[in-house]
Amino acid sequence: MPTKSKDSWKIPKVAVAVDLAVLTVRDDELQILLIERAISPFRGQLALPGGFIASEREDIDAAAVRELAEETGLDANTLHLEQMRTYGTPERDPRGRVVTVCYLAVVPDLPLPTAGGDARAAHWEPVRTVLDDSTSVAFDHGSIIADAVDRARGKLEYxxxxxxxxxxxxxxxxxxxxxxxxxxxxxxxxxxxxxxxxxxxxxxxxxxxxxxxxxxxxxxxxxxxxxxxxxxxxxxxxx
Amino acid sequence: MPTKSKDSWKIPKVAVAVDLAVLTVRDDELQILLIERAISPFRGQLALPGGFIASEREDIDAAAVRELAEETGLDANTLHLEQMRTYGTPERDPRGRVVTVCYLAVVPDLPLPTAGGDARAAHWEPVRTVLDDSTSVAFDHGSIIADAVDRARGKLEYxxxxxxxxxxxxxxxxxxxxxxxxxxxxxxxxxxxxxxxxxxxxxxxxxxxxxxxxxxxxxxxxxxxxxxxxxxxxxxxxx
DNA sequence: GAAATAGTGTCTCTTAGACAATATGCG
DNA sequence: CGCATATTGTCTAAGAGACACTATTTC
Missing domain, CATH: 1.10.10.10 (Winged helix-like DNA-binding domain superfamily/Winged helix DNA-binding domain)
Incomplete structure (x- = not known):
């Protein structure tokens, strides 16, 4: 926490995002929900659903719930959602400094309610193809997905x-x-x-x-x- | 990740801090390293060591290592340090929006190298007195400490x-x-x-x-x- | 030798793992 | 009945927990 001796210096402010690693079991495989990026950078590439917090007043958990609804149509009340880890290396986003708080979601294999809302081209991808690099994903989302899979595997145990x-x-x-x-x-x-x-x-x-x-x-x-x-x-x- | 359909809108930026929950076993008790806050808010109260990232370019993990050295004199190479969880409710800091990434550190019971540096009044406090509210701490650090203790207890198992x-x-x-x-x-x-x-x-x-x-x-x-x-x-x- | 702490061995009971047998539906 | 899958049961071996005993130091 802020405890600098001198109060008089500029506190750097950075963009804060939330990302969602939504896992399911589908067609005998562990799969992850990916969307196709509509904008630059990594336009057209696959990425985790997520986005920046909506305002300076939005809670992080609330942002995760909101993005989940907006980008996938899923309702956080009907699924498992937990904070996983925060990724904050300076170079992880080419547009500038972005710190992203990642959430792990687990859902049953039900049809995605992609009908309404902002859900663009959300689809399931076997994690296998991401982990072996045969499917490439934007940003550092490959290692985020690897972390999410590790977390899920471990949590099944206990x-x-x-x-x-x-x-x-x-x-x-x-x-x-x-x-x-x-x-x-x-x-x-x-x-x-x-x-x-x-x-x-x-x-x-x-x-x-x-x-x-x-x-x-x-x-x-x-x-x-x-x-x-x-x-x-x-x-x-x-x- | 950023995937808003409209690119043209203001991305809110917030202050990002790191906090450190440094645990040790000392005098037959699990203890946590606290510092006395030198500045407002919560001036004079006990708090976790930590602080804002130094610049827009500083890595989060690096900030944790730096704050650890500055505020406690401890060297991250000689101890266990891992990211734990991020706290980002809007009201957690009265000065404004602060998202803090918390780290768990575990150290042996050695004399604190408080000699040089920025280390002010860093001292050990039994977690017991924090958890039972007989020692009050600044911000939401009480629940952060509870989370850190849970994490440490669990990790001893596996x-x-x-x-x-x-x-x-x-x-x-x-x-x-x-x-x-x-x-x-x-x-x-x-x-x-x-x-x-x-x-x-x-x-x-x-x-x-x-x-x-x-x-x-x-x-x-x-x-x-x-x-x-x-x-x-x-x-x-x-x- | 007495006191104190370290380290090894043994026994029992629980439980994980392998596998057989039985149960209950459908055509 | 024959097939397919669910569920219960049995056996064995590995590990957890309780506890006795031996080992090695200082005074």
């Missing part, structure tokens, strides 16, 4: 974030599929079932069951109130 | 951050004392010993031993290269 990837109500198979996709790792269906049903507050049974082509119908659940999972579900150790 | 609280070389007893103090929880010395010595890369034996009054001398260790601990040391479940 929080109930996995359920935020599932449209409610969901089956345990669907939840397991989220874990398998995000971690890129197969999990034993029976052990997974035992584990997640044993975590108090993770899942709330609706009493309903799926109706489907073949196979026994699965029980349907909603996300419970628990946010932390204790003990965690650990990934296999680094290979 | 990282080797604990060793950053110890002056090198250190004994396993000293490391255990860090865990016990930060978590506020007794740990079995024998199980702890077995656990931490079993984590590859956590501890590097120096071959030296302590010399002391009574009791068998303890082996001395340095911090190893490992930063993540797999599997983690879990705290007892919430009681």
């Amino acid at each position: 929080t109930t974030l996995g359920a935020a990837f599932c449209a409610s109500p969901f089956t345990i198979s669907e939840l397991r599929h989220v874990y398998e996709t995000v971690w890129g790792q197969r999990l034993d269906p029976r052990n997974f079932h035992r584990k997640v049903t044993g975590v108090e507050g993770f899942l709330v049974a609706t009493g309903e069951r799926t109706t489907r082509d073949g196979g026994r119908p699965a029980a349907l659940f909603r996300r419970g109130d628990a946010r932390l999972m204790h003990p965690p579900i650990l990934r296999a150790a680094k290979q | 990282t080797t951050l604990g060793a950053a609280f110890c002056a090198s070389p250190f004994t396993i007893s000293e490391l255990r004392h860090v865990y016990e103090t930060v978590w506020g929880q007794r740990l079995d010395p024998r199980n702890f010993h077995r656990k931490v010595t079993g984590v590859e890369g956590f501890l590097v034996a120096t071959g030296e031993r302590t010399t002391r009054d009574g009791g068998r001398p303890a082996a001395l260790f340095r911090r190893g290269d490992a930063r993540l601990m797999h599997p983690p040391i879990l705290r007892a479940a919430k009681q």
Whole structure:
């Protein structure tokens, strides 16, 4: 905090933006929501949704919620949204100094409400193609996306974030599929079932069951109130 | 990121600061480094060390390192420093809009090099007295400190951050004392010993031993290269 | 030897992981 | 019934937690 001995000197002011890393599991892949930039710099390139704070009075979290609605049509009340990290190297934006506060959002694979609003060409892209550089993104958004994926992978272990990837109500198979996709790792269906049903507050049974082509119908659940999972579900150790 | 359809409108600029939550274990307590504010607002009150970025060109991480040196005399090369979270509610600073990027630092209990520089009245305060409001701090620094403590407590579980609280070389007893103090929880010395010595890369034996009054001398260790601990040391479940 | 602290070993119980068996729908 | 998927159960091995014992120093 400001505690300079001399009060009399100019405090530099910089532009503050928010960026959103919106993740989902879709087509058996972890995917991220990208938009096509309409303006320079990086015009026409893919980038994270986001933007500058609207005024000097706008709260940062509120700006994230607003940009989410404006650029993707998504409603922050229906999804997981958390602040992730701030990126502030001086050269990260060619127009000048921009400090951006990044948020991680997790949504189920539902049709994007791109209909109205400012949503231009928002679409899903597998994170795989971003991480291996076969899809290039604007600014330093590549490393932001890498950070977001790391964060999501880690949080599946010790929080109930996995359920935020599932449209409610969901089956345990669907939840397991989220874990398998995000971690890129197969999990034993029976052990997974035992584990997640044993975590108090993770899942709330609706009493309903799926109706489907073949196979026994699965029980349907909603996300419970628990946010932390204790003990965690650990990934296999680094290979 | 900036992707407004209309390019022609004023981008609000705000002051950006960095704040430092420097933690140590001292006198059997988790303590935090606070300074006495020399200027208004909150003049004379305790606050986290920190300050505005020096210029439009200064990197955020660099600003944290600089403020750490200026306000506490500590050298970022000798300690653990990581970005924690950004605080940006509009009313958090009475002087106007200030967005502050907060860093968590962890240091061993060594004499503060307060001798030279800008270090004014930097001193250690038990976090307990801040968390229970018996010590009041400026701005929203109370909740920042609470977040920093949460972060540190959590990171002891699945990282080797604990060793950053110890002056090198250190004994396993000293490391255990860090865990016990930060978590506020007794740990079995024998199980702890077995656990931490079993984590590859956590501890590097120096071959030296302590010399002391009574009791068998303890082996001395340095911090190893490992930063993540797999599997983690879990705290007892919430009681 | 007594006191103090370090370090090793052992036992038990919980739980993760592998895998078999049963349940319940559909055609 | 046969197929497909869900769910429960069983076994084993690894690890956490409790606790006893041995080791090495100083006085």
